[in-house]
Amino acid sequence: MKMISVLLMCFFIFACSSTKVHLYTRYLSAEETEAVTKNLEGLGFDIIVNTLVFPDGIEQSTLLYSPFVEGENTLNILIDTLANIGWLVPTVQLIFAGNHYYTKNSVGLLLLPDGVRQSDKVTRQDLVNEYESGNCQDSMTLRLNSDASYQFLYLTKTDHQSRKSEQLKGSWQITSYPYIELVSSNKMWRFYYEIQKNIETDVVGKIEIIELKPVDDHYTLPKCSFLYGLRV
Secondary structure: OHHHHHHHHHHHHHHHOOOEEEEEOOOOOHHHHHHHHHHHHHOOOEEEEEOOOOOOOOOOOEEEEOOOOOOOOHHHHHHHHHHHOOOOOOEEEEOEEOOEEOOOOEEEEEOOOOOOOOOOOOOOHHHOOEEEEEOOOOOEEEEEOOOOEEEEEEOOOOHHHHHOHHHOEEEEEEEEOOEEEEEEOOOOOEEEEEEEEEEEEOOOOEEEEEEEEEOOOOOOOOOOEEEEEEEO
């Protein structure tokens, strides 16, 4: 019997040895993250931890998987192992959710503890603000208007402003949360930002910060983040 158990364990490890598990830990404690990682690594899974925002539509623990996952029982082994340590995964979904796409031999594991809901999403209306630049040398503002228009404004005169004025106005939209797309009025320029929300505390109290972080290199705009703060 002992030999059979050893052989079964070796089979499981062989089946899972090259499968990458992208573990979303945004709503997990350090202890929960460590427990899940340790158990799955023990079966040979390659764990890649991240703190990314969940895609739209994910309201319970979910397993997203590529059709190219190797091993007939790999997904069952993963789900059963999680169940044994207290994590039920009621939703198993092929290929993608939102714009989270898994290729080759990989899966996305998005865990939400019981009673926890995504509370850090920002609605379209909440994005309608005037933002100030940060994490860059240029001083700029970005206004997102309720009519889906946007305006960049340089607070000091620069060569960027005079050469590329056509990109400073246009339209904006949420493509797939948490990403926002800005398209210039002449349709020649597109800029993409990731929406992040955090709570900071100063001597007065708590401040809710909405930050728009660039997700690609802007060759015609400074690579700035844009921030808006509201006391809560």
